[in-house]
Amino acid sequence: MKTYPVTETADVVIIGSGAGGAPLAARLAQAGKRVIILEAGPHFKAADYTPDEIEARELYWLNERLSGGVNPQAFGGNNSGTGVGGSLLHYGAFMPRPDPRDMMLHTETGMSVDWPFQYDELLPYIEKVEAFIGVSGPKHYPWDPTRHYHYAPPPANSAALKMREGCDALGIRHADGPTALITNTIDQPHFGTREACVNCGACHQGCRNGAKSTPDNTWLPLAIAHGAEIRADCVVHTLETDQRGHITGVVYRHKGRDIRQNCDQLVLSAGAVETARLLLHNGLANRSGQVGENYMTHISTQAWGVFDEDLRPNRGYPSLTITEDMMRPKDADFAGGYLIQSLGMMPVTWGSLVARGTTRRGPELARTLAQYNRSAGLGIHGDCMPNPNNRVVLSDEKDALGIPKPLITHSYGPNELAMHAHASKLLTSLWQAAGAKDIRILDRAAHMIGTARMGTNADQAVVSPYGQSFDIPNLWISDHSTFPSATAANPALAIMALSLRTADAMLRQ
Amino acid sequence: MTTHAAPPEILQSDRLSSRTRSILQARSTAPRTPTARTLSPTAYDTLTALVPALLPQDELLSPAEVIDLPHAIDRALTGPRDGWRFAELPSDAYAWEAALLTIAEHTQNQFGASPHALSPDQLGLLLDHIAAGQIGSETPDRLTAFQMQRWSSDFRADVIEAFLAHPNAQQALGISAYLNGGDDTLTGFHNVTPDTAETFEPSPTTPLTATQPEEHSS
Numbered sequence: 001m002k003t004y005p006v007t008e009t010a011d012v013v014i015i016g017s018g019a020g021g022a023p024l025a026a027r028l029a030q031a032g033k034r035v036i037i038l039e040a041g042p043h044f045k046a047a048d049y050t051p052d053e054i055e056a057r058e059l060y061w062l063n064e065r066l067s068g069g070v071n072p073q074a075f076g077g078n079n080s081g082t083g084v085g086g087s088l089l090h091y092g093a094f095m096p097r098p099d100p101r102d103m104m105l106h107t108e109t110g111m112s113v114d115w116p117f118q119y120d121e122l123l124p125y126i127e128k129v130e131a132f133i134g135v136s137g138p139k140h141y142p143w144d145p146t147r148h149y150h151y152a153p154p155p156a157n158s159a160a161l162k163m164r165e166g167c168d169a170l171g172i173r174h175a176d177g178p179t180a181l182i183t184n185t186i187d188q189p190h191f192g193t194r195e196a197c198v199n200c201g202a203c204h205q206g207c208r209n210g211a212k213s214t215p216d217n218t219w220l221p222l223a224i225a226h227g228a229e230i231r232a233d234c235v236v237h238t239l240e241t242d243q244r245g246h247i248t249g250v251v252y253r254h255k256g257r258d259i260r261q262n263c264d265q266l267v268l269s270a271g272a273v274e275t276a277r278l279l280l281h282n283g284l285a286n287r288s289g290q291v292g293e294n295y296m297t298h299i300s301t302q303a304w305g306v307f308d309e310d311l312r313p314n315r316g317y318p319s320l321t322i323t324e325d326m327m328r329p330k331d332a333d334f335a336g337g338y339l340i341q342s343l344g345m346m347p348v349t350w351g352s353l354v355a356r357g358t359t360r361r362g363p364e365l366a367r368t369l370a371q372y373n374r375s376a377g378l379g380i381h382g383d384c385m386p387n388p389n390n391r392v393v394l395s396d397e398k399d400a401l402g403i404p405k406p407l408i409t410h411s412y413g414p415n416e417l418a419m420h421a422h423a424s425k426l427l428t429s430l431w432q433a434a435g436a437k438d439i440r441i442l443d444r445a446a447h448m449i450g451t452a453r454m455g456t457n458a459d460q461a462v463v464s465p466y467g468q469s470f471d472i473p474n475l476w477i478s479d480h481s482t483f484p485s486a487t488a489a490n491p492a493l494a495i496m497a498l499s500l501r502t503a504d505a506m507l508r509q
Numbered sequence: 510m511t512t513h514a515a516p517p518e519i520l521q522s523d524r525l526s527s528r529t530r531s532i533l534q535a536r537s538t539a540p541r542t543p544t545a546r547t548l549s550p551t552a553y554d555t556l557t558a559l560v561p562a563l564l565p566q567d568e569l570l571s572p573a574e575v576i577d578l579p580h581a582i583d584r585a586l587t588g589p590r591d592g593w594r595f596a597e598l599p600s601d602a603y604a605w606e607a608a609l610l611t612i613a614e615h616t617q618n619q620f621g622a623s624p625h626a627l628s629p630d631q632l633g634l635l636l637d638h639i640a641a642g643q644i645g646s647e648t649p650d651r652l653t654a655f656q657m658q659r660w661s662s663d664f665r666a667d668v669i670e671a672f673l674a675h676p677n678a679q680q681a682l683g684i685s686a687y688l689n690g691g692d693d694t695l696t697g698f699h700n701v702t703p704d705t706a707e708t709f710e711p712s713p714t715t716p717l718t719a720t721q722p723e724e725h726s727s
Contacts (some may be wrong), residue, residue, distance in 0.1 A: 366717060
């Protein structure tokens with residue numbers, strides 16, 4: 001890896017090496033830019049990952065957050081990672097495409113907001129991402145016959161088969177979902193061998209054989225091959241500006257020392273909480289007053305049931321079966337829609353849901369835990385609307401670096417509650433049809449979205465439709481902070497597609 | 510907990526990586542000292558009364574296999590946490606201390622006794638009332654009823670997670686989750702469909718796994 005002296009001004013500094021920062025880093029480096037990526041977390045070795053769920057928390061962002069509101073969100077797993085590769089080191093790799101209608105929900109329903117451009121604009125970038133990182137999927141995708149996946153899906157595990165049964169009984173279409181993993185061994189350019197998925201089930205604890213498509217086995221080796229430098233264990237706390245208010249560089253803490261790195265352009269790819277926190281802490285790019293506002297999640301209601309067979313929910317790719325039939329349900333009393341996926345799960349993660357999602361105790365709790373091997377789940381990802389009550393602000397408490405800890409407020413609005421109720425009923429019916437007993441509904445939210453929305457009006461948005469700050473022309477944001485609404489799809493694919501699009505915009509200037 | 514069971518068989522599996530094996534071994538041989546490291550003696554004593562009311566391990570494990578969950582929870586309170594906490598609660602270690610002392614005072618006021626003097630049914634109802642936001646204190650260094658309700662979720666999660674993370678529990682419940690590959694090869698699972706357990710996967714030893722709970726929801 002090429003390294004640059006800290007005294008040299010970089011063309012571009014990128015804060016964060018995950019889905020938002022890595023694709024852009026590769027593109028800019030390929031175009032000859034001198035790129036430095038600052039990653040707060042360490043450089044993990046994939047071979048050292050452990051399926052032990054407690055120790056695997058090393059992949060989570062562990063700098064404490066305060067979670068409030070009526071629906072306080074659990075952070076860490078399923079939303080906030082650390083390390084070279086970011087949250088994609090621990091993501092579940094479920095990679096549906098956004099539904100074009102979700103980007104125009106205001107036009108469709110009068111609720112939520114429209115994105116400042118339509119799906120057609122994003123599609124070429126989505127296809128580039130899928131082709132480059134490796135995404136598996138079915139030959140025929142029922143909800144979009146035009147698309148093509150480059151790898152065959154992994155085998156359906158117990159939960160995936162049970163969901164198929166439930167869907168067939170209720171007349172709901174289903175398919176193998178798009179998953180960002182490879183099912184045959186390849187030589188990834190600039191990285192080396194990525195082995196085929198072996199159905200180990202520990203995607204969320206880090207993929208040990210390179211089958212899961214992550215920045216550290218795709219975009220980042222490409223970036224390094226073109227001269228980008230990744231600096232791990234570097235926590236940026238200060239963004240510096242000149243008299244015009246333009247960014248001149250950043251100061252980061254590395255091994256107890258503060259180091260200044262100057263740059264011509266700065267890209268924030270730190271995620272919906274940390275990107276907003278950095279801007280708020282430094283008092284920058286917030287003429288719109290929108291930094292930290294409109295924090296969103298995905299409605300991620302789950303249903304779990306107990307079956308007669310020995311299902312072993314830890315085995316196989318956890319969430320293979322998908323249906324998009326509920327993207328606009330006929331009987332909906334809400335705007336937008338949701339995806340449903342099958343759910344296997346590792347035991348401690350599953351136990352945590354039993355703990356937080358039920359009030360079972362005593363012998364009844366013991367009986368519930370004893371049924372782990374007979375359990376299977378269904379989960380949704382539902383669209384979530386911007387809501388002025390949901391936001392990230394700086395709390396009164398400071399972290400070890402003296403930066404205020406973020407306080408995140410999250411409450412469902414009427415649309416989210418209606419979608420949760422609809423899904424609870426349907427998931428219960430699906431599991432009843434599949435023969436499940438002891439069906440439990442878990443009310444939960446996943447992912448994090450919003451806080452620096454893009455738009456065309458500088459009074460109402462933080463960045464332009466390309467991610468450029470309205471206030472500071474050499475500051476860009478490339479992560480899910482910029483999403484105007486959540487859409488129902490897991491965010492990683494759209495983040496990476498937008499990242500490539502922002503890179504193109506930066507190169508045009 | 511003076512007896513010691515033989516180490517669970519899964520620890521010998523060649524499907525465990527050496528790192529995972531040492532993690533599980535360390536967890537299973539954690540020194541069993543009666544003293545708490547994080548919590549005060551009164552708070553720790555309260556914790557040891559509450560944990561069996563939430564999760565009666567004797568339903569799932571033999572007496573020799575019962576895990577010292579209060580010990581594990583107390584130790585974990587001073588280590589790295591999970592990266593977030595409820596906004597309404599103070600930092601984790603402080604919140605646990607305050608919550609447990611709130612409970613100790615409550616049982617003293619209500620029953621004139623420490624939590625250990627309460628029957629399992631009384632302790633169970635106590636947990637229900639905490640979860641329902643009905644028990645709390647307005648005095649300094651204690652938690653309000655609303656805070657206690659939030660803490661109740663953390664309490665449940667930490668107990669259940671510490672249980673399922675322990676090799677004794679995984680062995681008894683027949684869980685193969687961490688047996689996904691040794692150091693040289695990530696073997697994963699060839700069989701992933703119902704009723705196809707492979708020979709290297711443990712079978713449950715607790716009779717509860719064979720029975721179905723009554724149909725209901727909560």
